[in-house]
Each structure stands twice: as C-alpha cells, then as structure tokens.
Amino acid sequence: MLKNVIIHLEDIITQGRANDDQLREGIYAMINSLVSDNKKIVVITEREKDKAFEVLKELKLDKFTDEVYSKKEAKDGHSVHLLEVLNRQNIFLSIIDETNTSADDYLAIVAREEDVRAAKMANIPSIGYIDKRHAGFSESQVLTEGFDEIDSIYINRVYQRAHKIPWKITETERCIIRELTVEDIDALYEIYAEPSITEFMEPLFPNKQDEIEYQKAYIERVYEFYEYGMWAVIHKDTGQLIGRAGISNRELKGFIELELGYLIAVPYQRQGYGFEVCNEIIRYAKDKFGFDTIHCFIQKNNIASIKLAEKLGFCWKEEVSFGEERLQQYILKLKQ
Incomplete structure (x- = not known):
C-alpha cells in the first residue's frame, strides 16, 4: 500500500x-x-x-x-x-x-x-x-x-x-468494478460452467493454463495501454466475482469502435445487476475518457441482451458482419 x-x-x-x-x-x-x-x-x-x-x-x-x-x-x-x-x-x-x-x-x-x-x-x-x-x-x-x-x-x-495491483475502476450500490487478475480465473471457470453462459459468447480456454497466460497478456497489453477493457464485477457484500463487464475495441469497416460487453453469473441474473453495472460503466467511459459513442454487437436471438441494451438507451442501427457471424449493431451516443 x-x-x-x-x-x-x-x-x-x-x-x-x-x-x-x-x-x-x-x-x-x-x-x-x-x-x-x-x-x-x-x-x-x-x-x-x-x-x-x-x-x-x-x-x-x-x-x-x-x-x-x-x-x-x-x-x-x-x-x-x-x-x-x-x-x-x-x-x-x-x-x-x-x-x-x-x-x-x-x-x-x-x-x-x-x-x-x-x-x-x-x-x-x-x-x-x-x-x-x-x-x-x-x-x-x-x-x-x-x-x-x-x-x-x-x-x-x-x-x-x-506493483501489479489491479485498479479499482468504479463502484455501484451493490458492486465494485475492478481489473481482472489471474486469481479470478477459477471463479470465471465456475461462472462459465453454466451452459447458458456460452450460448452467445466464446467459452474460456479448455486448458486453464492457457487462460491464465491469456489473462497475463491482457493485463499487460490492454489494461496498461488503454486503461480500459473487460473488468471484474465483485459483489460488495460477499466479495465474490459475479461477472465481468467493460469496454473493448472492435474493428468495423476499417474503424475501431468501442464495444460495451457484459456477463452476469446465472444466480445473479434478472436482479438488475447487468443494468446497474453497465450504466455505471457508460458514465465512467463518458466522464473519464470523453468517448462520443459506445456500441453493442448482439446476436439476433439474444433477447435478454437486446432488452438490456435498449434499457440502457442503445438504439438499433443495422446488421453487420464479422466474418461469417452476423450481429445486430446497437449504438449509444454519449454526446449530443
């Protein structure tokens, strides 16, 4: 300290x-x-x-x-x-x-x-x-x-x-949002063990050591360079990792767009945690970095994520392609 x-x-x-x-x-x-x-x-x-x-x-x-x-x-x-x-x-x-x-x-x-x-x-x-x-x-x-x-x-x-201490990014009424660490990997595997989690997103590496090496590289190349990324969501009362959420870069039509991503563990879904955490991340992104817009790219049948994006104020723009994958692009303007 x-x-x-x-x-x-x-x-x-x-x-x-x-x-x-x-x-x-x-x-x-x-x-x-x-x-x-x-x-x-x-x-x-x-x-x-x-x-x-x-x-x-x-x-x-x-x-x-x-x-x-x-x-x-x-x-x-x-x-x-x-x-x-x-x-x-x-x-x-x-x-x-x-x-x-x-x-x-x-x-x-x-x-x-x-x-x-x-x-x-x-x-x-x-x-x-x-x-x-x-x-x-x-x-x-x-x-x-x-x-x-x-x-x-x-x-x-x-x-x-x-000293390789994770940054506390911000907090909400019920959660702390901080950088992920390799010590969080076991908790992430527990969250991803629920089949519904990987229905609309990529799974973790089958080999846990590969995931650890990926997280180490992510800390050095993303957190240290951009000062943003996908962060850990920690429940204040229990100190337990209950998901991850944050801002990532995604290339679209030759431009880098900022994408809001979120994942809440199944036992904590439908309790308002996703909205609470994402709403605070949007505020942080606007106040800290001065971003103009944030995007969500969501599969058409991921109804829960679409509803959350719309509740956060995102508006549908168009359907876009990433290789063979087709996603719905939602956009939130942070500056009018």
Missing part, C-alpha cells in the same frame, strides 16, 4: 523554470491531494536541510512536508557516474532505513534519469517529470510534463500498476 511519496522539488522547479506559476500551482494541488489522502510527503534536496526549507516556504509547501533529506550531506566526494547513482540510491535507502519502513511503501517523483535509476535500484517506482526542452527518461513508470491532472488517485494508480 502506498503510504509515502518522495519528491525532488528543486529538480522539478529547476527543470520547469522557477517562475512557472502554472507548474507551482500544479505541484501545490498535487501535494494537497496527497496529504488529504493521508500520504506522507518526503522531500529530497541538493541543499543542506536548513536551506531546503527556503524552497519549501517559497512554494508554500513547508506545512505539508514531513521529512527532508539532503543529498549534499550524503555525498562522499566521488564524481564517477555509477557512484553518483549509488549515492542517490543511498538517499532513497536512508529514508527507508531511518523511518523503519519498506520500499513497498513509497513512490518517487523526480526529474533526473539518475534518480529514476536510483529509485529503481531501491525498488521504488517513479513518476518522471520532463520539461518540453529536455530529453525523456527510459526507466520511469510514467512521464509527465506538468502536474495539473496529477492527484492522489493518479499517483496511487501508478503505484498499483508498478
């Missing part, structure tokens, strides 16, 4: 120009968001500790800062690049040692390639700040040119991705 965020403020301000008010405001809002989320802020600096507070006061961030660690005080006089990296790593490790914490508690926000490598050597994921005038980093989890849209939720998600 992310508890502490290490920030090299001087590097960030130097890279982004000290008189950049927008940058400063973004940093202030980001740190305020972290503090509101009960995250501890740790500042590393090239200056001596007492002088570092001048920078913090100038940024009006001194009231948020829990600890300050000075790289200058940790220098051993060597200038060889590898030793420089090791010195920087010692800063990260000293923070862990002095606070009796674990690397798993931290994420670093830095503005130098060396610090990215050093954090990585200390097993701490990082966000790399890069000004437009400078070259990019190669090893940071993510890069950013500003902090206007970076808040505690975003930083937590970067941390979770680095």
